[in-house]
Amino acid sequence: xxxxxxxxxxxxxGDSLRLxxxxxxxxxxxxxxxxxRQAPGNEREFVAxxxxxxxxxxxxxxxxxxTISRDNAKGxxxxxxxxxxxxxxxxxxxxxxxxxxxxxxPFAPDDYPYWGQGTLVTVxx
Numbered sequence: 001x002x003x004x005x006x007x008x009x010x011x012x013x014g015d016s017l018r019l020x021x022x023x024x025x026x027x028x029x030x031x032x033x034x035x036x037r038q039a040p041g042n043e044r045e046f047v048a049x050x051x052x053x054x055x056x057x058x059x060x061x062x063x064x065x066x067t068i069s070r071d072n073a074k075g076x077x078x079x080x081x082x083x084x085x086x087x088x089x090x091x092x093x094x095x096x097x098x099x100x101x102x103x104x105x106p107f108a109p110d111d112y113p114y115w116g117q118g119t120l121v122t123v124x125x
Contacts (some may be wrong), residue, residue, distance in 0.1 A: 001025040001114045005094045007117030013086055015123070019029065020080040021094030023118055026073040031096045032106055035079045037121070039090040046107045047092070048079060052099040057107075061087070084123045091118040 007019040021033070034049040048058045048068040056068050067080045077094060095112035106112065 003116030005116040005119040010122040029072040033077040034095045037090040
């Protein structure tokens with residue numbers, strides 16, 4: 001299983017970025033896909049998840065600004081980030097886990113066995 005995140009960069013506050021995560025070696029449509037981020041000196045934190053059925057959930061800090069989507073035909077997941085803030089700065093990781101119970105929401109890093117290498121997002125004021 002391989003996950004490759006891309007799309008990071010340096011932007012100004014208020015700008016937008018779209019992160020992509022390409023996968024291989026897994027039956028993508030059967031996997032929940034998550035995005036996490038880690039700022040320097042901080043623990044990795046949940047950003048968003050899209051379950052295999054397409055339902056989504058976002059951290060409170062990004063609700064209304066970020067959207068998550070997936071293209072099962074391409075085996076890819078995307079994170080559209082609008083109105084970026086300085087506090088959105090960090091390394092963004094995509095993660096995958098085989099689908100679980102419908103009522104279970106995977107918000108913790110330990111819920112995901114597969115990880116990409118991360119892409120750096122820097123937002124300046």
